[in-house]
Amino acid sequence: MTSIIEKYLPNVANLGWTGDSGWWTSIIQTLYMTLWPAIFGGILGLIFGIILVVTKPKGILESKLWFSICDKLVSLFRAVPFIILLAVIAPVTKLIVGTQIGTTAAIVPLSLGVFPFYARQVQVALESVNNGKVEAAQALGATNTDIILDVYLREARSELVRISTVTHISLVGLTAMAGAIGAGGLGNTAISYGYNRFNNDITIVATLLVLLIVIVIQLVGDFLANILNHQKR
Secondary structure, three states: OHHHHHHHOHHHHHHOOOOOOOHHHHHHHHHHHHHHHHHHHHHHHHHHHHHHHHOOOOOOOOOHHHHHHHHHHHHHHHHOOHHHHHHHOHHHHHHHHOOOOOHHHHHHHHHHHHHHHHHHHHHHHHHOOOHHHHHHHHHOOOOHHHHHHHHHHHHOHHHHHHHHHHHHHHHHHHHHHHHHHOOOOHHHHHHHHHHHHOOHHHHHHHHHHHHHHHHHHHHHHHHHHHHHHHHHO
């Protein structure tokens, strides 16, 4: 197998498996930059999405002020191109993680870049919950916390898994741009060692590996969503 790769994909073989530019290193960096921003950005997006739903007009915690603030913040971050966001929040990134470059530094802009998209998706998912179920819970004396946890989140759980899957896949794409701050990853490998040096075999293999990660995320997400959807029924 090794001899075949060396014969037909010489540049791929030359990068090696380990080391700063090795394939395994790039894969781990991509997964690292996908996992932590998915957690941090996901939590932030979920919180904002819930606030947008419960504080909207006729919401269970209607508040024009809080709805307006959260709505404007989400819209603002969504409007900023990710590559610009990398540069704009560089001082904040250094304040939080102690550096502006590297894989860990990329977690901050990636989290902030993905959270507004996820927040809007959460908002749509929760608003799809039948309002009659919310009213029924209120009639039975359920608290606002009960309604959020047992009505909104429970009823929309399969949809929340689906939008989490879509968001996670989008995040994989953002990791490629994170290479602009020296974050590494498969996107950086495809561009720096493949495209910029005219090594097409590296570009193709890196792209296929990213595609493989996306397919795995999609399959896992669909599997979990189907299980939750059946449980709901």
